[in-house]
Amino acid sequence: MEKHKSGYVNILGKPNAGKSTLLNALVNASLSITNKKAQTTRRRIIGIYSDEMHQIVFSDTPGIIEQPSYRMQEKMNAYIYQTFEDADIVLYVADINDPQPWNPEISKIINQSNLPKILIINKQDTLPNQNSADTIKNWPYPVSWDQIYLISATDPEQTKPIIEYLLNHLPEGPVYYPKDELSDQNERFFVSEIIRNGILELYSKEIPYSCEVVIESFTESDKDGKSFAHIGATIYTNRQSQKPIIIGKNGSMIKKLGILSRGHIEAFLDYPVYLELHVKVRENWRDDENMLNRFGY
Numbered sequence: 547m548e549k550h551k552s553g554y555v556n557i558l559g560k561p562n563a564g565k566s567t568l569l570n571a572l573v574n575a576s577l578s579i580t581n582k583k584a585q586t587t588r589r590r591i592i593g594i595y596s597d598e599m600h601q602i603v604f605s606d607t608p609g610i611i612e613q614p615s616y617r618m619q620e621k622m623n624a625y626i627y628q629t630f631e632d633a634d635i636v637l638y639v640a641d642i643n644d645p646q647p648w649n650p651e652i653s654k655i656i657n658q659s660n661l662p663k664i665l666i667i668n669k670q671d672t673l674p675n676q677n678s679a680d681t682i683k684n685w686p687y688p689v690s691w692d693q694i695y696l697i698s699a700t701d702p703e704q705t706k707p708i709i710e711y712l713l714n715h716l717p718e719g720p721v722y723y724p725k726d727e728l729s730d731q732n733e734r735f736f737v738s739e740i741i742r743n744g745i746l747e748l749y750s751k752e753i754p755y756s757c758e759v760v761i762e763s764f765t766e767s768d769k770d771g772k773s774f775a776h777i778g779a780t781i782y783t784n785r786q787s788q789k790p791i792i793i794g795k796n797g798s799m800i801k802k803l804g805i806l807s808r809g810h811i812e813a814f815l816d817y818p819v820y821l822e823l824h825v826k827v828r829e830n831w832r833d834d835e836n837m838l839n840r841f842g843y
Contacts, residue, residue, distance in 0.1 A: 548599055549599075550599055550600070550601075550718065550719065550721065551599065551717065551718055552601040552603070552716060552717075552718075552719035552721065552722060553602065553603070553635060553712075553716045553717055554603045554605060554632050554634050554635075555602050555603065555604050555605070555633065555634065555635045555637060555712055556605040556607065556632075556633040556636055557606050557637045557638075558607055558636060558637070558638045558652070558656075559638055559640060559641075559647075560641070560647060560648070563639045563640055563644070563647070563668060564641065564668040564669060565606050565607070565639045566591075566606055567700060568637075568639055568668065568699040568705065569591070569593045569604055570593075571699050571700070571701075571702050571705040572593065572595060572604055572705055572709060573593040573594065573604060573728055574702070575593070575728050590606065590607055591606040591729070592606075592729050592730040592731065593605075593606065593728060593729055594723050594729060594730075595709065596723075596725040596726075600716060601719075601721055601722060601723065601725070602709075602712055602713070603722055603723070605632075605633075617834075617835065617838060618832040618838055618843060619832075621838060621843040634661065634662075634716070634717060635662045635664065635712060635715065635716075636656065636661050636662070636663050637664050637708075638664070638665050638689075639666045639668050639699075640665065640668065641668060642667050642668060642670060642696075643669060643672060648688070648689075650688070653688040657689050662692045662693075662715055663689060663690070663691050663692050664691065664692060664693045664694070664695070664708070664711070665685075665689070665691040665693070665694045665695070666695050666699075666708070667681065667685065667695065667697070668697060668698065669699075670696050670698045670704075671698040671700070671701070682694055695707065695708055733764065734764050736814060737761055737764070737779070737815075738759040738760065738761050740814060741759045741779055741807045741811075741823070742757065742759045743810070744803050744810070745759070745781070745792075745803065747806065748802060748803055748806065752788075753783075753788060753791060753792065756783050756788055756832075757781055757782065757788075757792070758782045758831065758841050759779055759781055759782075760779065760780050760782065761777065761779050762778045762779065762780050763776070763777065764776075764777050764778075765777075769818070772817060772818075773817035774817060774818055774819070775817065775818075775820070776819070776820045777811070777820070777822070778822045778824070779821065779823055779824070780823075780824045780826055781824070781826070782825075782828050782831055782841075783827055783828070784827075784828070784830060784831055784832060785827065785829065786827050788827075789825050789827055792825050793825055800825065803823065804823050808821045
């Protein structure tokens with residue numbers, strides 16, 4: 547009788563290499579927010595792939611920040627080093643356009659690990675005339691990889707061989723999560739991430755990196771015989787001067803953010819919501835251990 551196989555597959559890489567896009571493609575769901583801005587992912591995000599005899603628990607980590615500027619970034623980096631403690635397989639995502647896709651410290655840690663190591667060279671579509679064999683042949687190899695894939699993570703067909711490889715190399719193991727679950731995070735987490743992604747889309751410069759979103763209330767009910775939710779969210783910013791920028795003249799920007807976020811939240815939940823957004827200032831929260839703990843770092 548065939549035995550059930552399962553394992554933890556942790557995804558590493560520098561900021562903006564395409565880790566979150568890859569996770570979403572591998573589990574066929576929009577779990578991790580994606581944006582052209584770097585440092586989009588702040589926490590470990592679990593994505594789960596299941597079939598009858600297999601379960602892969604993917605972990606999308608924040609991008610490796612070589613010189614952290616504040617305590618929050620140090621905590622983000624800590625997630626990365628934790629991945630080697632519970633992983634069965636490591637996926638390292640590298641941007642094909644990056645001449646230095648890893649730093650010496652990370653390559654040393656990966657090399658010292660006895661885990662199976664897979665290199666994903668991403669964004670193949672940005673170099674349409676590049677010969678695939680030459681790219682792989684000329685890639686820098688400070689790490690001894692067990693398998694290498696050259697892909698575009700935005701193309702679901704190109705990620706299928708990765709799933710097949712993982713399924714064939716999983717150890718025997720239990721069912722860690724119910725087979726119908728796609729993540730270990732709750733709806734509040736994903737709603738806060740949707741709002742934060744809206745901030746990344748609408749605001750420039752330092753504003754998105756200075757904000758944290760907390761869901762203060764999430765009340766579900768019925769309206770006209772259909773599901774409905776009233777959601778209250780607070781956007782915490784790092785400095786007093788940033789608050790009026792987030793709100794905008796006569797509330798124009800926060801209104802735009804609310805409309806954008808509500809649309810994505812309703813698509814995610816598959817029912818209508820009423821969204822209230824508030825802005826509060828917590829000076830230097832990114833270096834405040836108490837605030838970081840409250841925000842879940």
